[in-house]
Amino acid sequence: MALDSKTEFKYIGTRPDRPDGMDKVTGKARYGADAYAPGMLHGAVVRSPHAHAKIVKIDASKALAMKGVKAVVTRADFATDLEGEDWDLLENTIAGEKTLYDGHAVAAVAATSALIAKDAAKLVEVEYEILPCVTDVDAAMADGAPVIRDGAADHSVPEGLHPNVVRYTEFGRGDVEAGFAAADLVVERDFKTEAVHQGYIEPHACLANLGADGKGELWCCTQGHWFVRRMCTALLGLETTQLRVTASEIGGGFGGKTTVFIDPIALALSRAAGKPVKLVMSRSEVLKASGPTSSASMNVKMGMTKDGKLTAATAVFRMQGGAFPGAPMDMTTMLAFSCYDLDNVHHEGFDVMTNRPKQAAYRAPGAPMGAFAVESVMDELCQGLGLDPIDARLTNAVKEGTKSSFGPRYKAVGLIETLEAAKAHPHYSAPLAENTGRGIASGYWMNWGGETSTSLAIGEDGTVQVGVGTPDIGGSRASMALMAAETLGIPYENVRVDVVDTASLGVNEPSHGSRATYASGLAVIESAREAITKLSKRAADKWGIDAEAVEWRDGAAHPSGPNAGDFTPLSIADIAGEMGSTGGPITGHHDASPTGFGGSFGTHIVDVHVDPDTGKSTVVRYTVVQDAGKAIHPSYVEGQFQGGAAQGIGWALNEEYIYDDDGRLQNDVFLDYRIPVASDLPMIDTVIVEVPNPGHPYGVRGVGETGITPPLPAVACAISHAIGHRMTRLPISPPRVLRAIQGKGIS
Amino acid sequence: MKYHTPATFEDAVGIAANATGVTRFLAGGTDVLVQLRADIVTPDDLIDVKHIPGVRDMTQNPDGSWTIGVAVAGAEMTENPALIADWPGVVEGMDLIGSTQVQGRATLTGNLCNGSPAGDAVPGMIAAGASVSVTGPDGSREVAVEDIPTGPGRTSLAKGEMVTAVHLPARGQNGGDAYLRFIPRTEMDIAVVGCAVNLRVDGDTITEARVALGAVAPTARLVEDAATALIGSKLDDAALEALAAAASAACNPIDDKRGTIEFRTHVAGVLAQRAAKIAYARARGEK
Numbered sequence A: 001m002a003l004d005s006k007t008e009f010k011y012i013g014t015r016p017d018r019p020d021g022m023d024k025v026t027g028k029a030r031y032g033a034d035a036y037a038p039g040m041l042h043g044a045v046v047r048s049p050h051a052h053a054k055i056v057k058i059d060a061s062k063a064l065a066m067k068g069v070k071a072v073v074t075r076a077d078f079a080t081d082l083e084g085e086d087w088d089l090l091e092n093t094i095a096g097e098k099t100l101y102d103g104h105a106v107a108a109v110a111a112t113s114a115l116i117a118k119d120a121a122k123l124v125e126v127e128y129e130i131l132p133c134v135t136d137v138d139a140a141m142a143d144g145a146p147v148i149r150d151g152a153a154d155h156s157v158p159e160g161l162h163p164n165v166v167r168y169t170e171f172g173r174g175d176v177e178a179g180f181a182a183a184d185l186v187v188e189r190d191f192k193t194e195a196v197h198q199g200y201i202e203p204h205a206c207l208a209n210l211g212a213d214g215k216g217e218l219w220c221c222t223q224g225h226w227f228v229r230r231m232c233t234a235l236l237g238l239e240t241t242q243l244r245v246t247a248s249e250i251g252g253g254f255g256g257k258t259t260v261f262i263d264p265i266a267l268a269l270s271r272a273a274g275k276p277v278k279l280v281m282s283r284s285e286v287l288k289a290s291g292p293t294s295s296a297s298m299n300v301k302m303g304m305t306k307d308g309k310l311t312a313a314t315a316v317f318r319m320q321g322g323a324f325p326g327a328p329m330d331m332t333t334m335l336a337f338s339c340y341d342l343d344n345v346h347h348e349g350f351d352v353m354t355n356r357p358k359q360a361a362y363r364a365p366g367a368p369m370g371a372f373a374v375e376s377v378m379d380e381l382c383q384g385l386g387l388d389p390i391d392a393r394l395t396n397a398v399k400e401g402t403k404s405s406f407g408p409r410y411k412a413v414g415l416i417e418t419l420e421a422a423k424a425h426p427h428y429s430a431p432l433a434e435n436t437g438r439g440i441a442s443g444y445w446m447n448w449g450g451e452t453s454t455s456l457a458i459g460e461d462g463t464v465q466v467g468v469g470t471p472d473i474g475g476s477r478a479s480m481a482l483m484a485a486e487t488l489g490i491p492y493e494n495v496r497v498d499v500v501d502t503a504s505l506g507v508n509e510p511s512h513g514s515r516a517t518y519a520s521g522l523a524v525i526e527s528a529r530e531a532i533t534k535l536s537k538r539a540a541d542k543w544g545i546d547a548e549a550v551e552w553r554d555g556a557a558h559p560s561g562p563n564a565g566d567f568t569p570l571s572i573a574d575i576a577g578e579m580g581s582t583g584g585p586i587t588g589h590h591d592a593s594p595t596g597f598g599g600s601f602g603t604h605i606v607d608v609h610v611d612p613d614t615g616k617s618t619v620v621r622y623t624v625v626q627d628a629g630k631a632i633h634p635s636y637v638e639g640q641f642q643g644g645a646a647q648g649i650g651w652a653l654n655e656e657y658i659y660d661d662d663g664r665l666q667n668d669v670f671l672d673y674r675i676p677v678a679s680d681l682p683m684i685d686t687v688i689v690e691v692p693n694p695g696h697p698y699g700v701r702g703v704g705e706t707g708i709t710p711p712l713p714a715v716a717c718a719i720s721h722a723i724g725h726r727m728t729r730l731p732i733s734p735p736r737v738l739r740a741i742q743g744k745g746i747s
Numbered sequence B: 001m002k003y004h005t006p007a008t009f010e011d012a013v014g015i016a017a018n019a020t021g022v023t024r025f026l027a028g029g030t031d032v033l034v035q036l037r038a039d040i041v042t043p044d045d046l047i048d049v050k051h052i053p054g055v056r057d058m059t060q061n062p063d064g065s066w067t068i069g070v071a072v073a074g075a076e077m078t079e080n081p082a083l084i085a086d087w088p089g090v091v092e093g094m095d096l097i098g099s100t101q102v103q104g105r106a107t108l109t110g111n112l113c114n115g116s117p118a119g120d121a122v123p124g125m126i127a128a129g130a131s132v133s134v135t136g137p138d139g140s141r142e143v144a145v146e147d148i149p150t151g152p153g154r155t156s157l158a159k160g161e162m163v164t165a166v167h168l169p170a171r172g173q174n175g176g177d178a179y180l181r182f183i184p185r186t187e188m189d190i191a192v193v194g195c196a197v198n199l200r201v202d203g204d205t206i207t208e209a210r211v212a213l214g215a216v217a218p219t220a221r222l223v224e225d226a227a228t229a230l231i232g233s234k235l236d237d238a239a240l241e242a243l244a245a246a247a248s249a250a251c252n253p254i255d256d257k258r259g260t261i262e263f264r265t266h267v268a269g270v271l272a273q274r275a276a277k278i279a280y281a282r283a284r285g286e287k
């Protein structure tokens, strides 16, 4: 769908209160764990304490004998004929022959109270035969590493690699050797990042009700309830549409709630017990057994001439995604050099299995690691050649028509605009205090369209209800209402937006891929346009003129000109008040898999102070500049920019999954899994750049993911400048910084 | 699990002495209840001390010393200007614990008796020369705070014994104390290193000093060599260097997810110097 000629907006670009705000701040909003049903049971999951072990025997007799226990399920209670990703999903949901990571589910109990369920879970006796384990990506690829699952590799993997390498990619163009030879400076570095968790505040929670007839209902906290429906019905051997899934309010997801962990287990327990079953993860379960992102081991080499032109670039990315294929190495390789116009470029990626939980999406999955390595090398090149880091980026920046490092040519994109805005920002030229360094980095995410279905219905008083299938994870209801209001020409307050259940619309992909405001928004606009056509027809019928002679403007039907006749305009309320007798309900509907999504570039500036005596880093100033295409609700765009920066800062400084030699997770609580707290961060300044996306009526690009891509390198470069040592390993924790300052290396 | 609400220390001690399983006292519960919910410790007998009269009192005695009840929450200490004027270091150690919500419950006694080497209120109490009253089936005794912890999660309290009050000595003239901890974040974290310094000056010269370290050994500890480095000095560079060296030398830490041995050892010296400077300024009335 093409960009409208419309450039003057009445509602879009304003900042009204979000419709869900009042419920959320007063505690009325219902999240995953806020659901209750008559006769409801509570579930508890039995989890493996071993990183890698054969399950010899499961004896649930003692648990079943306990008063109040109504059911125990194991792998035997799920579908048996699955293949590919469905089999992986089931194997991750509940272990089959082996447990593959610390916290892997083995069995589950349903009982009349949460306490009984928890106690009963301890009585399920599981006999294990412990196997050697591996959690580090480089160690998992090395000769002699324990094999997680033989035969898991696909055809892409060259001969001779360890069976834990399950996918391989290699692509590029030009002559990189010639390119490096033409460079005045070549920098090559190894980098490492640790696995991190999305850190959403709401743990996974659901309430399942499944009958012996294969019909069921599920209430759950998710980013995408159609995905949940498809996955759960596959894992339980049900027909897709016989399960109705309702999404609760959601306390954060960041990609981690686009798959299932406990929902199939709750459904299996409910089917076995014949009662509704509620299942809620603890924080420790979330950290151990949901889907953190990959850790990565990387090598990047880039060459540059003394006037700042990149001559060649190569990258190798080794990424572990837990005990299953799926580490996002395809995205990492694709987007690593996405900012730069390169003739000679080559990428290699390895997807490696380890004894860790199955990775899930995390905000721009795979992109931040690649950006960390590439932008750090870019920074070092600029430093070595005495070039301004923004000027050097401008010299190489992609623009409309540039052939991307991964193949296709870019449509209209805003990298240059973000670089220029960053350069003009007072932050960039502000003086730096002692022991403080400044980092600059750019990043990209290409965004997504995906299956989308929305509906819109006019109420008898002319107000409007909109139904969407993308859970509201960052203010999207407000954005949908603004787009509907703008299209219909009615006040924002007259539009109600609901996230409706899977029985109410066609298939919707989750709120992932930065797609909700783009794709659901586009469908809402089209739904409104369909309703306008119908509203105009009612006016035309009443006036006895052709529908084409009616013009819709300012929320009312008008005769399109003097030739159409002289009629008093009919407002949406006038038409709606009579609709029962003029042809019945008036609705609009739109189904699509829109492909006109447009990627978003961002450039970040950060100042970090380092305490030279303790190695402690403090982010003292941070500015995000990003292309939104069109900011429908600027406050929620800024919120996404700030949130991405906050999560990226955490990833750069302190967050990491720490496993011991036995593969046990050492930091499964927020005390030791250190996400930034509010007082760790400065107010994050934002600049919204608007280079309209030609593929959306109002120019919208997604903005959710790009913001986490530049912070890793920006923070790392700032610290590197503050202390005079290049930091190539995350997290850049105080002990690591202190070692670097003391000249002891950075391992 | 049995939950008890004794009305006297005698009753509480009686219940604890006769209990046969795992026993815990419940002050603020910010350790006990967290450990219960995380399946780390499930007590058979839980003895709530908050129903005993006087446990919420904070009293300055005629000699200037302080008696702090075993259920006085951090938030009550940080709102007591006279206590803060006397023992700012003790109060800032307590104040660092947790969040606003946790401050409404957490106590000095709980922090001490939980036995964590990283307890933030403990080094400040040790540096201040604080003691606790202990009552048990065999009577009562006064114990220096540094003699309570014996190892991670362990104390010198015998079965049936409990703390009934914390005593802080009279501040006296020209004294000052301070506590600093190192955490990678700004809040809601556990000390990687903690250091408290308490000293008295005569003019520019330090006449008395006590230095205590937390999180760098199996228990919080009093570091006498560090005090020796300060006493008689004007907190000049040589004294500060000797202080850091003594603090680092006293460390016997572990490598773990929170910090490495070399990091903790180095930062102990850094914090000792910084805390000493603050305490020195306070002692000299510079604040």
Ligand SMILES: Cc1cc2nc3c(=O)[nH]c(=O)nc-3n(C[C@H](O)[C@H](O)[C@H](O)COP(=O)(O)OP(=O)(O)OC[C@H]3O[C@@H](n4cnc5c(N)ncnc54)[C@H](O)[C@@H]3O)c2cc1C
Binding pocket: B023, B024, B025, B026, B027, B028, B029, B030, B031, B032, B033, B034, B049, B070, B096, B097, B098, B099, B102, B105, B106, B107, B108, B109, B110, B111, B112, B113, B114, B118, B119, B120, B121, B157, B161, B162, B163, B164, B188, B189, B190, B191
């Ligand atoms: C979110 C959060 C953040 C925290 N942050 C910090 C921090 O920054 N620094 C820090 O040091 N701690 C921290 N803690 C731990 C805890 O808050 C402190 O240790 C607190 O001081 C404990 O006091 P309490 O009164 O809650 O103890 P309780 O939990 O009631 O008791 C703790 C222990 O003391 C024993 N006990 C209690 N009273 C007596 C008595 N009269 N006689 C003998 N034994 C007794 C109990 O048996 C138990 O073993 C945090 C806790 C939470 C939940």
